[in-house]
């Protein structure tokens with residue numbers, strides 16, 4: 001029998017989960033991640049985060065620029081006692097010279113978790129196909145699951161008096177983006193009332209609507225898609241996102257003409273929603289396009305808490321997805337290896 005020569009502790013795929021979309025997880029599992037976020041945020045507040053990622057590495061692939069996702073994963077790995085490795089497509093063979101599946105296999109022999117921000121979902125799915133470590137989707141053209149953990153956590157931190165998550169009414173205004181797709185899925189999974197408000201041409205696809213409908217049936221949420229901005233009346237949270245993203249630059253003029261000025265989340269739209277309405281945006285935001293500086297800096301804005309909670313989410317995700325696969329050796333085993341290596345080195 002050919003014995004495996006690998007030293008990787010994570011080649012056993014049993015129980016392996018990837019975080020490609022929140023829809024792959026139950027509400028109870030997502031709640032576990034939120035609970036872990038709370039504990040880690042509380043610990044960080046007093047510089048008491050345990051070294052739960054010590055000796056571990058997250059390999060981070062970025063096909064697109066990023067401020068929040070990159071910095072939050074790097075900082076999270078450091079705070080937890082581990083390391084983050086930045087890998088741009090200029091540095092590694094990503095789907096050229098080497099298949100995505102082989103890249104996933106090779107990185108799995110060297111790092112403990114892979115995080116990838118990619119142009120198209122197929123790239124992160126291809127990495128995950130043969131990876132034997134968890135693969136985290138750090139944004140693709142379709143979805144943005146790590147952002148959603150930060151968003152739901154931020155909503156939880158700012159719940160109106162007497163309300164639970166499933167009492168919230170959340171409206172997304174604009175195009176069906178990776179953020180809004182994921183938001184629609186997670187809000188309905190947490191039993192909320194969700195509205196997508198934007199021109200009909202830019203509403204959610206049938207595939208996303210199907211998943212949202214499944215969530216409403218299972219978890220009691222509800223959703224509506226409308227082009228009528230007055231639908232935001234009485235909503236607790238208004239969410240905006242850029243009207244165009246990487247790969248949509250050639251649609252920029254058409255998109256801006258379609259969305260502006262009606263769908264800008266400015267003070268006029270916040271007033272339609274009412275005095276209870278809070279504002280969220282994953283950032284980066286464009287002043288005077290999808291929102292305004294006045295709203296971003298206003299008392300109702302949660303955007304910087306939301307940004308900070310990217311770090312809260314990444315700490316929890318690194319721990320949640322690796323703790324079962326990379327447990328440290330017992331003290332006896334560690335001592336015996338140390339003694340053997342020390343004896344060898346002393347004899348040199």
Ligand code: CP
Pocket residue numbers: 065066067068069070139147282283284
């Ligand atoms: N919201 C978000 O993903 O930000 P970055 O593009 O800066 O990572």
